[in-house]
Amino acid sequence: GAVVSQHPSRVICKSGTSVKIECRSLDFQATTMFWYRQFPKQSLMLMATSNEGSKATYEQGVEKDKFLINHASLTLSTLTVTSAHPEDSSFYICSAYPGGWNYGYTFGSGTRLTVV
Amino acid sequence: KNEVEQSPQNLTAQEGEFITINCSYSVGISALHWLQQHPGGGIVSLFMLSSGKKKHGRLIATINIQEKHSSLHITASHPRDSAVYICAVMKDSNYQLIWGAGTKLIIKP
Numbered sequence: 001g002a003v004v005s006q007h008p009s010r011v012i013c014k015s016g017t018s019v020k021i022e023c024r025s026l027d028f029q030a031t032t033m034f035w036y037r038q039f040p041k042q043s044l045m046l047m048a049t050s051n052e053g054s055k056a057t058y059e060q061g062v063e064k065d066k067f068l069i070n071h072a073s074l075t076l077s078t079l080t081v082t083s084a085h086p087e088d089s090s091f092y093i094c095s096a097y098p099g100g101w102n103y104g105y106t107f108g109s110g111t112r113l114t115v116v
Numbered sequence: 117k118n119e120v121e122q123s124p125q126n127l128t129a130q131e132g133e134f135i136t137i138n139c140s141y142s143v144g145i146s147a148l149h150w151l152q153q154h155p156g157g158g159i160v161s162l163f164m165l166s167s168g169k170k171k172h173g174r175l176i177a178t179i180n181i182q183e184k185h186s187s188l189h190i191t192a193s194h195p196r197d198s199a200v201y202i203c204a205v206m207k208d209s210n211y212q213l214i215w216g217a218g219t220k221l222i223i224k225p
Contacts, residue, residue, distance in 0.1 A: 034212070038157070043202070043215050091157050095213075104149045104164030104206075105213065110157040 002028055002098040006108025013084055013115055021079045021111045023094035029074035030096040035067075038091040047092075050077040084115040119143050122203050122216035130224055135190035137219045139203030142184065149213065150177050150188045151202040159202075162188070193223045 003026040013019050023033060031052045036044040048069050049057045056069035066088075068080040081088050093110040120141045129135055139148070150162040163170050163177040165186065170177050174193075179186040190197055203216040 043217050044159075046212065049212065093157070093159065095159075104147065104161050105151075105204075106161060107151075107159040110159075112157065 002106045004030070004033075004094060004096055004106050004108045006094055006111060008111055009109055010112045011114070013113070015085055015115055016083055018080055018082045019084055019113060021081075021092055021094075021113075023077050023079075023096075023108045025075045025096055025098075028096075028098040030077070030098070031074060032097065033071060033077040034095045035069060035077075035079050036093045036095065038093065044093065047079075052077075081113065084113070086115045089113055089115045118217070119207075119214050120203055120205055120216040122219050124219060125217065126220045126222075128222045128224065129193055131194055133193050133223075135193050135197070135221065135223075137188045137201050137203075137221070139186045139188070139216055140184060141186075141203075141205050141214075143205065143207055143214070145205040145207055147206045148179055148186050149204045149206065150186070151204060153200040153202060153218070155199070162201075190221075195223045195225050198222050 005024045005026055011019055033050040035047045037047050038044045046059050047062045050069045050071040052071045052074050058064050071077040091110050091112050094108040095105050097105050123138045147164050147166045149164050152160045152162050165177055165179040174191045176189040200218040200220050202218045204213040207214050
């Protein structure tokens with residue numbers, strides 16, 4: 001149980017275009033989801049905390065207008081990378097805490113974004 | 117100083133060896149997580165601990181709240197255990213995780 005489905009798993013886009021990444025909680029309601037970014041050989045960096053029905057909370061240094069987060073329902077959060085540039089190329093992963101689940105957090109499978 | 121410190125940073129061992137990865141933290145926590153990240157990037161939550169010890173197959177996790185220290189053990193290690201193992205603590209009620217830097221484990225056949 002406690003599965004988060006993330007897609008796409010890989011996306012290649014042209015500079016200047018926007019890319020949407022979706023995370024769905026399949027068997028639980030996720031009032032809060034976390035969005036992370038990971039550069040090669042580095043630890044995950046929290047970008048923002050997504051709260052259902054309200055504005056996301058962004059970490060210091062993360063551009064709100066660049067990384068649009070929408071959490072319109074208890075089972076879906078989306079991250080849109082707007083006007084993507086090559087430096088936005090990275091691995092993006094979402095996470096949720098189902099609460100009461102013995103293993104703690106559950107993670108999406110991640111999205112590898114390449115901007116060309 | 118980081119709030120969550122892991123050691124070792126890298127570990128290479130032979131198949132069958134007993135593996136220990138350590139995690140120390142300097143803040144008050146509500147729970148500690150051990151996570152596994154495979155080369156493809158996917159992350160799996162192995163354990164969530166708030167006290168004592170948990171076991172799942174060949175994996176054992178322990179935590180000492182007084183000493184602010186946790187260990188992850190792998191018995192009878194296998195090449196498929198090769199991955200990055202990450203310790204992360206849940207610090208406060210907003211469920212955010214504070215991450216260790218990870219331990220890259222390589223098990224050679």
